[in-house]
Every structure is written in structure tokens, then in C-alpha cells.
Amino acid sequence: MQNHSADSIERLVGLLPRAMRNQIEQWGEAAAVLSASRDPRVAASLLPSGVRGLFLKRGKQGIPTQMPAHHLAHFDWRYPSDQPEMADLYARAKQGQWNADDLPWHTSVDPLDPTVALLPEGFLDIEGLTAYGVRLDQREKIKMQASLCAWMLSQFLHGEQGALFAAAQVTEAVQFFDGKLYGSTQVMDEGRHVEVFRRYLDEKLGRLYQINDNLFVVIDALMTDGRWDMKFLGMQIMVEGLALGAFGVLHRRTEEPLLKQLLRQVIQDEARHVHYGVVALREHVTHALSERERREREDWAFEVALLMRDRFLAHELYDEWFAHRMTRAQWREFISNSPGMREFRHTMFRRMVPNLREIGLLSDRIRPHYEAVGLMEYYHGAAADKLTADELIRELS
Amino acid sequence: MTEGREGWVLRWLGRGVGATLTQLESDAKMLLGGVRGEAPAPFMQRQAPVWGAAKAPRSVGHEMLQVLRVEPAAEDAVSLVLHDPSGRALRWQAGQFFTLKVRVLGVEHRRAYSVSWAESAAEPPGSVRVTVQRVPGGMVSERLVRDSKAGDWLAVEGPAGRFVLPDAVGEVVLLGGGSGVTPLVAMAQEALGPGRATRVVMLLGARNHARALHEAALQALAAGSGGRMVLHSLVDQRAPGDDAAVREGRLDAATLGALLDEAQVSENARYFMCGPEAMLGSLRATLLARGVSASAIEEERFVRPSATRQRGSAEAQPVTLRVLGREVTVAQKPGQTLLDAGLVAGVEMPFSCTMGGCGACRVKLIAGEVSQEEPNCLRAHERDAGMVLACVARAEGPVTVEVP
Numbered sequence A: 001m002q003n004h005s006a007d008s009i010e011r012l013v014g015l016l017p018r019a020m021r022n023q024i025e026q027w028g029e030a031a032a033v034l035s036a037s038r039d040p041r042v043a044a045s046l047l048p049s050g051v052r053g054l055f056l057k058r059g060k061q062g063i064p065t066q067m068p069a070h071h072l073a074h075f076d077w078r079y080p081s082d083q084p085e086m087a088d089l090y091a092r093a094k095q096g097q098w099n100a101d102d103l104p105w106h107t108s109v110d111p112l113d114p115t116v117a118l119l120p121e122g123f124l125d126i127e128g129l130t131a132y133g134v135r136l137d138q139r140e141k142i143k144m145q146a147s148l149c150a151w152m153l154s155q156f157l158h159g160e161q162g163a164l165f166a167a168a169q170v171t172e173a174v175q176f177f178d179g180k181l182y183g184s185t186q187v188m189d190e191g192r193h194v195e196v197f198r199r200y201l202d203e204k205l206g207r208l209y210q211i212n213d214n215l216f217v218v219i220d221a222l223m224t225d226g227r228w229d230m231k232f233l234g235m236q237i238m239v240e241g242l243a244l245g246a247f248g249v250l251h252r253r254t255e256e257p258l259l260k261q262l263l264r265q266v267i268q269d270e271a272r273h274v275h276y277g278v279v280a281l282r283e284h285v286t287h288a289l290s291e292r293e294r295r296e297r298e299d300w301a302f303e304v305a306l307l308m309r310d311r312f313l314a315h316e317l318y319d320e321w322f323a324h325r326m327t328r329a330q331w332r333e334f335i336s337n338s339p340g341m342r343e344f345r346h347t348m349f350r351r352m353v354p355n356l357r358e359i360g361l362l363s364d365r366i367r368p369h370y371e372a373v374g375l376m377e378y379y380h381g382a383a384a385d386k387l388t389a390d391e392l393i394r395e396l397s
Numbered sequence B: 001m002t003e004g005r006e007g008w009v010l011r012w013l014g015r016g017v018g019a020t021l022t023q024l025e026s027d028a029k030m031l032l033g034g035v036r037g038e039a040p041a042p043f044m045q046r047q048a049p050v051w052g053a054a055k056a057p058r059s060v061g062h063e064m065l066q067v068l069r070v071e072p073a074a075e076d077a078v079s080l081v082l083h084d085p086s087g088r089a090l091r092w093q094a095g096q097f098f099t100l101k102v103r104v105l106g107v108e109h110r111r112a113y114s115v116s117w118a119e120s121a122a123e124p125p126g127s128v129r130v131t132v133q134r135v136p137g138g139m140v141s142e143r144l145v146r147d148s149k150a151g152d153w154l155a156v157e158g159p160a161g162r163f164v165l166p167d168a169v170g171e172v173v174l175l176g177g178g179s180g181v182t183p184l185v186a187m188a189q190e191a192l193g194p195g196r197a198t199r200v201v202m203l204l205g206a207r208n209h210a211r212a213l214h215e216a217a218l219q220a221l222a223a224g225s226g227g228r229m230v231l232h233s234l235v236d237q238r239a240p241g242d243d244a245a246v247r248e249g250r251l252d253a254a255t256l257g258a259l260l261d262e263a264q265v266s267e268n269a270r271y272f273m274c275g276p277e278a279m280l281g282s283l284r285a286t287l288l289a290r291g292v293s294a295s296a297i298e299e300e301r302f303v304r305p306s307a308t309r310q311r312g313s314a315e316a317q318p319v320t321l322r323v324l325g326r327e328v329t330v331a332q333k334p335g336q337t338l339l340d341a342g343l344v345a346g347v348e349m350p351f352s353c354t355m356g357g358c359g360a361c362r363v364k365l366i367a368g369e370v371s372q373e374e375p376n377c378l379r380a381h382e383r384d385a386g387m388v389l390a391c392v393a394r395a396e397g398p399v400t401v402e403v404p
Helices: A002-014 A018-035 A040-055 A084-095 A126-132 A138-173 A177-205 A213-224 A228-253 A257-287 A291-311 A315-321 A328-336 A339-358 A367-372 A389-396 B004-013 B021-035 B139-147 B178-192 B215-223 B253-262 B277-289 B338-344 B380-384
Strands: A207-209 B043-045 B062-074 B077-083 B097-104 B107-114 B128-133 B153-160 B171-177 B199-206 B229-235 B270-275 B297-301 B317-323 B326-332 B362-367 B370-372 B387-389 B393-395 B399-403
Touching: A018 A040, A018 A213, A018 A328, A018 B021, A040 A213, A040 A291, A084 A177, A084 A257, A126 A328, A138 A177, A138 A207, A138 A213, A138 A228, A138 A257, A138 A315, A138 B043, A177 A207, A177 A257, A213 A228, A213 A291, A228 A257, A228 A291, A228 A339, A257 A339, A291 A339, A315 A328, B062 B128, B077 B139, B077 B153, B097 B128, B097 B139, B107 B128, B107 B139, B107 B178, B128 B139, B128 B178, B171 B178, B178 B199, B178 B215, B178 B270, B199 B215, B199 B253, B215 B229, B253 B277, B270 B277, B277 B297, B317 B338, B326 B338, B338 B393, B338 B399, B370 B387
Parallel strands: B171 B199, B171 B270, B199 B229, B270 B297, B317 B399
Antiparallel strands: A207 B043, B062 B077, B062 B153, B077 B128, B097 B107, B097 B153, B317 B326, B362 B387, B362 B399, B370 B393
16 A cells, blocks of 8 residues: 555656656655654654754755754862773873874875775776666766765764764763863864864865765754763764764775875774763763663664664765766665775674674664664674774774 | 744744744745755865866866877887877977876876977877986886886876977077987977978987987988988997997087087077086077077976975965956965965966976066075076066065966
8 A cells, every 4th residue: 555655656756847856755755764763752852853954954054053952061079080991091082182284285186086096996886877877987987986085075074063062062961070081182183173174175175065964963963962971872972983984984995195194093083982982871871871761772873873874875966966867766776785885884883883782772672673684793893992093993904 | 023934834843942033044945945846055165176177267277198108218218198088189389398297105296298299290199298217216207117008097287388489480409408308309390390491400418329318210300301400419428339320429518519510500590408407508608609699599497396395484474466457365374385375265377387397377576575496497587577486486475466
């Protein structure tokens, strides 16, 4: 029945002009994202953010977005020092500071130079586009790869802006004093990441893609949630996990030396951030949350993981390149099966799943769901608190 | 607050998150645009050059060319024949150069290479030949000579250069040494080519016969010129296996005088010289001493980018650019050149080699003080007229320049 009505809707939509058809497909996709969630509580908590991001496209309106915050600033006039692992991270973070001006910015970058490819040939299966009746010539191919790279870096930049503000909020809200000190270094780190990605896009690639609607939803949900541990879980585990996956793939694949070095520096910072996320949340989930609260976070993490896996699909690139040549559904199929995206998902979950296990959000109750979507293969990996930055880099290259 | 019904609905949808009226209007615009099938722009253009477009409309072209074949040109030297695989014919004037952008260990180096054949002699037509001789310790020449192969892509800018044959000229004397021979080969072919009746006297110097570039081709050109071309190649030192025709000697004052006399060079001849700095200086002195007017002598120097880049002022400096009767003031950030500052701000400034070697970016200094990297290709009369090269000049304080 459902299939039947979907068919007839599709037929009707097919009669509309292409641009409008595209828009309707987009809304359908958004509705599917919002209704996909199994858990009504999770769905309800994501709904307002979903409306703002997917329907109103607030990230793409070309004006600043105001996001209200509802968290409490947690002061402690006794300055307790009871979290040695966080104190140690703080000490290491101070040592690990670097100056973005020291990167080799004089390197000239030609996005269209195939001898120093931003992304290697084969990152996207461009020949596979012929199956959809789209053929690109050599120059378009190179341009397309460069566009994808600029798109990825633009999303990193938007993500880092979110991380900068979330790190500041979490630093206010967290109850561990050693965590606050550490958090201050993370704020600096995120500021530096915004600096380097913006500078690279401005000076080297010359274009900034708009924020992906689904990334906007995740950031909006974190910023407007009053519970600090939700911000934390979202930012330190999920978004940073996504970032580590994406940075890692790009670091491994790009031939552009400045970008490679820039990412290497950023990844070393990110390794500390995820480590902190694991330490702080493990403490919080095991000691401070009730079972009901823990379950809610567990479900939320699962839904967000799926959102990231299935929806982070470079639609801005589709709008630029293929909106008049193929349907959104075809694009989704093409991009999610491309070798680069597969590698990205693999890297992301290899980091994220063990971290969720370590902080206690992968109980027997949720595991069958992870099993069902094929993510349990990552269960036994090492969590961030067991990985040094060096190991992480080694693993990435 | 007067929001209207639309605003109320939006506010409800937004779950009362305290959105401002501006936000609601913007939300409404986005939704209405969506209904009409309009999508927001996928990206914004930032300050770096637009991909695939020429960097500035008045600058010379910038593109990727492919190596069609690699030919030996002499000991330690190769000729690279470059073409545009889309089939478009490349155009240049004999004597001009292209700037090759070559990446070695991740750093891009720019080197100017003269085209070593004339358009009329290009094989296939529309392709460019550059000849690269290995320079001891030269990273770029080493890389190009050793690693170039058919199918390679090279980022290229050009053509550029003011060292070109005049349209109507009765006689030209081409003087060169070492890799300075390359533009002269193109000029000789051009001078002897269709539609011209120019007489060519070509006097070349090389360290030894094996290193003399395009030697056989030049001999053949002279032999087939029906007496219009006189060629003398001298080598510093003969090698044991050399053919009897190889002459030992240097293009010093005495030899040059004797050879010019022997060739019976006319008074109206124009002189084109290209080679190492020291050689050019002594040739020039000899010619002037023989009564050749300075305006009849053109030289092409191969300027290597200076190893130590001056940093210029440590603070941002206002640079006022007069372009086409308009004045634009841009900020030169620390480390930037006048050219960088102008291009970043979107001002159309001509340029080509960006290393002080071609003169394409000359601007006239009206007020203020700049520091320039030396050596560069500015000629004495240009310096006297207050010209500076925007690509190697940095403002030391507030500066006003005129872009021609």
C-alpha cells in the first residue's frame, strides 16, 4: 500500500518542472530523516533542529544564525583537583599548542593541477556516473574532485565553528574543575582550526560551500540542548568522530602538501579532544546518570550515528553539478557507494564505536540495532583514551 | 510585533526559540524560494582566483599543457614539446617565453623558458617547444631534464616577454651563449620564415660542442637559407672527438669585432643578445665601442628568483593603485608584494612570471617608497622613469602607483 502510493506520488512529481521536482524530493528526504528515528523521544528532541536545518535551511540563508543556549554555568569556588587524567590532558594540551602561521602558507595550490591532486582519481567513481547518463571530460573531472575537496573542507570549517562554541559552553557547564582547565585549551584549539580551514579555503581554494543541512541539524541540536553531557556526547564523540574520520581520509589521500601538513596538525589536537570526551563521559555516565537517562543518550547516539552515515552526502555539490542531470536519489546512490565515502564511513566508525562502548553507551540493549546496520564489526577496537596522537597519525598514514 | 500569519506559523514551527523578525522574514523567503524551485547558492566565492579562469583579465593566460614528446637537445638538455590536448593552437612571438610552474618537494617553483622554435617551424603546428639545460644545483632544471616524459602535465603561464623581433627589419645579429641560445633559434627561424627577407648573423658561444643547444638544427637552417644566414658557433674548448668544423674561441671583444667585420654587418642591423649576465655586459660594451647605438640593442636576461625574499614592511601598508583613471586603495599585508595586494583585492593588474624576470607587471611609482628584489629585469631608462616591478616590490610605507 505504502509502496503503491509512493509510486503514484513519484509519477505526479515527475510531471513537474525539474527545479520544483528537485525541491519536493528534498522535502521528502527531510521528512524521511525526521521520521526515521525509532525512538519517539529522540525524534522529538531532534524535530525543532530538523525543521530549522532541513526545511528552513537556516545555515544557507546568508544571514547570521542566533542559537539560544539553555545550559547552566557551573562555578566551583573550591577549585577541586580530583580528575588526574584530565589534569594530564591539560598538561599535554599546553605542550601541544602550535602556531598556524608556521604552516608553509607560501605553498601555492592550484586546484586544477592534476599532478598535485587535492583528491586522487578514484576517490569518486566518476566513470560510474555514465550509468546515470552523465559523462565528464578530463577537465570537468579534475574540477569536480577539487569541488568535492572544497566541499569537505568547508564542512570541516562549519563543524569547527560549532566545536568552538560547544567547547566554550561545555567548559562553562562541566562539573570537573580539571575538565574546565582542559576545556580552555580546547577552545583555543578549535579557534585555531577555524583559522586554518578558513585561511586555506580563502587563500588557496577560493570558495566556501554552504553548511550541509544535516550538519546544521546536529550542531543546532547540540547548541540548544541544555544538558551539558548531550553537548559533550554530540560534539566530542559524534562530531569529532566524524571529523576524525573525514580528516583521516583526506590526510591519507590528498597529494597537496600544505593540506596534508595542516590536517596532520589538526588531527593531533582532535585526538586529545576525543580522549577528553571519553574520560569525562565515562565518569559521568557511570556515576551520575540514572538508567533511564543513560538509555536516552544511548538511543540518541545511535540515531545521530545513522544520520551521519546516511545523510552527510554532499548535496551542495549535487546542487552545483548535477541538479539538472540526475535525480537526488541517483546522487545519493552514487555518492554513498563511492570509494572515498566508503573509506570515510569505515574510518569514522572504527573510531566512534569503540568510544561509545568505552563510555557505556553500547549496552546489550542497543547492540542488536548496531548489529542490524552492520556496525558491530568495529566493537572491539581501541577507544580514544588508549590511543596516543602518534598512534593515531601512524594509523592514518 | 506584526508578523502576519506566515510569521506565526514559522514561530510555531521554530518552537518559540526566540527568533527575531529578521530571522522569520529570512525563513519565509527561503521557504517561498523552495516552493518556486529556487535553491540557495551552493558556495560563495572567496578571495583566491576563480578556478580555471585567467587570474586577471589583462594578465596573460594560465593553463595546463601536456608534454607531447621529449627530445634530446644537447648533452644534459632536453626539449619539451607542449600542446593543449583539446587541439587549440598555442600562439606566441619568436623570442617570448612561457613560465613553467614546477613542483619540487611540495614547493612550487616558477621558471621562465623561452620558446625554442618559431610558430612557423612548430611541429605539430600550434605546439610550443621549450629547451631546458641542466643547471648545476638547479632543482627545477634537474627535475625537468631527468623526469619529463610524454603525457606529463605542466602548469604554464604565458607567453610573455618584450624580447621579440621587430616587424620590418633588414638585418638582425643574434648573439648568445649557453641556454641563451633558445630564444635566438626561434628568432632565426622567424627571420628566415615566410614573408620576411631579413638577413641573420648568428654568433654563439658554448662551453663545448656537446653542450651547444640545437647545434645541428641551426647548421641545417643556415645551410638551407640560401646565404641569408651566417652562423658561427664557438666553443671554449674542443673535445678530442670533435669534428674539424668546431671552432675554439670566446665571444670577447676581439673575436666579436672580427666576426662582425667578416660578416659585413650593416649599420642598420638590430642586435638581440641572450645569455649569462657577464657575457651580456661584455658584448654590450664591445658593441657600444664599435659605435652601435644603445637603442639598437635588445637583451634578454635570465633572472633567477632571488634566494632571500625581502619581507618588506612588518605592518600592513595602504597601497593606492591608479587603474584606468580610478583610484583604489588596498592593504598590503606583511609579506605581500604590491602585486599580491592588488590581485587579492580584485584589482586587474597585469603580470606573468612573478619573479622579476619579464617586466609584464611594471607600474609607475607616484609617491612613497618601495623595496625591490634585485636583480630584476628593469632597464636603466625604466628605473629612471620611476618604474617598479609590482611582483617583487613591497611598500615600505603608504604608496601610490599607477598601473599602465
